[in-house]
Amino acid sequence: MTTPVVDFVKKYIESKSTRLHMPGHKGKSLLGFEAYDITEFDGADVLYHAEGILRESMDNATALFGSGRTVYSAEGSSLSIRAMLYLAVLYARSKGERAHILAGRNAHKVFVMSASLLDFDISWLYGEADGGITQCTVSPRALDRSLSEMKNKPTAVYITSPDYLGNVADIEEISKVCKRHGVLLLVDNAHGAYLNFLPENRHPMHLGADICCDSAHKTLPAITGAGYLHISQNAPDIILHNAYKAMSLFASTSPSYLILQSLDILNKYLSENYRERLSEYCLAVKKLKKRLCDCGIASLDGEPLKITITPKKFGYTGVELSEYLSEKGMVCEFYDPDYVVLMLTPENGVDVLDKIYNALSCIPKKAEITEKPPKFASPRVKLSVREAIYGETEKIPVSESLGRVFAGFNVACPPAIPIAVCGEVIDGDVIALLEYYGEDKCEVLKN
Ligand SMILES: Cc1ncc(COP(=O)(O)O)c(C=O)c1O
Numbered sequence: 001m002t003t004p005v006v007d008f009v010k011k012y013i014e015s016k017s018t019r020l021h022m023p024g025h026k027g028k029s030l031l032g033f034e035a036y037d038i039t040e041f042d043g044a045d046v047l048y049h050a051e052g053i054l055r056e057s058m059d060n061a062t063a064l065f066g067s068g069r070t071v072y073s074a075e076g077s078s079l080s081i082r083a084m085l086y087l088a089v090l091y092a093r094s095k096g097e098r099a100h101i102l103a104g105r106n107a108h109k110v111f112v113m114s115a116s117l118l119d120f121d122i123s124w125l126y127g128e129a130d131g132g133i134t135q136c137t138v139s140p141r142a143l144d145r146s147l148s149e150m151k152n153k154p155t156a157v158y159i160t161s162p163d164y165l166g167n168v169a170d171i172e173e174i175s176k177v178c179k180r181h182g183v184l185l186l187v188d189n190a191h192g193a194y195l196n197f198l199p200e201n202r203h204p205m206h207l208g209a210d211i212c213c214d215s216a217h218k219t220l221p222a223i224t225g226a227g228y229l230h231i232s233q234n235a236p237d238i239i240l241h242n243a244y245k246a247m248s249l250f251a252s253t254s255p256s257y258l259i260l261q262s263l264d265i266l267n268k269y270l271s272e273n274y275r276e277r278l279s280e281y282c283l284a285v286k287k288l289k290k291r292l293c294d295c296g297i298a299s300l301d302g303e304p305l306k307i308t309i310t311p312k313k314f315g316y317t318g319v320e321l322s323e324y325l326s327e328k329g330m331v332c333e334f335y336d337p338d339y340v341v342l343m344l345t346p347e348n349g350v351d352v353l354d355k356i357y358n359a360l361s362c363i364p365k366k367a368e369i370t371e372k373p374p375k376f377a378s379p380r381v382k383l384s385v386r387e388a389i390y391g392e393t394e395k396i397p398v399s400e401s402l403g404r405v406f407a408g409f410n411v412a413c414p415p416a417i418p419i420a421v422c423g424e425v426i427d428g429d430v431i432a433l434l435e436y437y438g439e440d441k442c443e444v445l446k447n
Pocket residue numbers: 075076077078079108110160163164188190191215225227413414415416
């Protein structure tokens with residue numbers, strides 16, 4: 001596997017050329033990496049008109065993921081999600097239709113923000129589990145039922161899998177349902193880039209999705225901001241042919257070459273003995289989950305690189321357990337009242353697994369906390385996201401918001417899952433959720 005971008009930058013540094021181009025640091029070091037930070041000048045290619053080193057590097061990634069076209073993002077999955085939804089809108093318009101997306105309600109806020117940019121209609125799918133706003137695994141049967149009941153089929157189904165807790169939807173069966181109903185399948189696979197390298201490939205490109213995004217930086221050894229947009233070789237031509245255009249519509253015209261080099265070297269790293277290392281590490285994490293379970297520390301049965309602890313079972317809230325781990329020198333990815341999420345990769349090494357076990361196995365157990373999170377609300381829609389986003393807004397106490405039209409995007413990340421969506425009428429269920437997750441103010445349209 002070649003590393004054309006890394007090689008080009010290395011040669012450029014060695015040439016000691018005078019940098020009469022951006023960036024303004026001119027390769028002089030304030031932090032140590034500036035020499036590697038170049039821009040799109042002659043020979044360095046142009047990310048979304050790629051014909052040289054970036055094209056070669058993205059071809060490598062395309063082969064690695066077995067897609068019809070894999071395109072780099074230097075702005076994470078956030079950029080790829082906007083592009084993915086633009087492609088769905090383009091596809092709908094090519095058929096003379098207005099775009100309509102049937103989406104799992106636990107969609108990341110970028111999905112809703114994209115609706116304000118692209119003006120598509122949304123219908124929501126709700127999961128069956130009652131685990132608060134982070135849980136919304138859609139089953140193929142429930143999806144089939146929803147699609148069968150819809151007289152006008154949506155353009156696409158949009159699934160977030162894995163979710164923030166590591167729950168994985170049955171993408172293979174979901175894709176069959178989508179094909180049967182003649183709708184596209186889009187997957188927010190931000191948390192699942194590594195699924196492509198498991199002994200049994202569980203990546204959405206392998207399981208029948210038409211388009212998906214991955215954040216390489218979340219689960220692979222890439223730097224923050226590194227991501228992909230993958231288009232399946234079976235996707236409609238209009239989607240395959242417009243991938244670069246879709247990305248360039250929303251991306252900065254100055255992509256970070258630090259991130260692009262990270263993605264470039266990753267192709268080589270992942271094609272060497274990564275699959276074996278990952279497989280061994282997943283087994284080690286599985287053993288740790290079992291050992292923790294044996295001493296009363298319960299966790300969800302989700303994807304292999306996440307340990308999602310359910311601490312209320314042994315007497316702690318997620319907030320308390322996260323504080324405890326922090327005192328032991330461990331910083332976890334996410335916590336809320338009900339869960340603590342530990343994200344692991346082979347780069348953590350096996351010693352870390354022992355450290356986690358040693359810290360958790362000696363935690364004094366207390367009486368179970370039985371309070372459950374409220375279920376997802378399904379409020380009435382008053383305005384489209386796009387209509388609501390242009391309205392005049394004000395911030396008011398949640399306790400005074402009953403009946404007002406929600407107009408905010410500012411959801412804390414993680415998990416960045418909107419409790420109410422712009423344009424929805426705040427009801428008692430929304431208030432219960434906002435209060436449960438500690439929000440005391442919310443943005444609403446002015447009356
Ligand atoms: C499910 C999900 N989708 C999309 C994103 C956005 O990804 P990125 O931060 O790579 O832009 C996130 C970020 O946490 C996420 O959790």
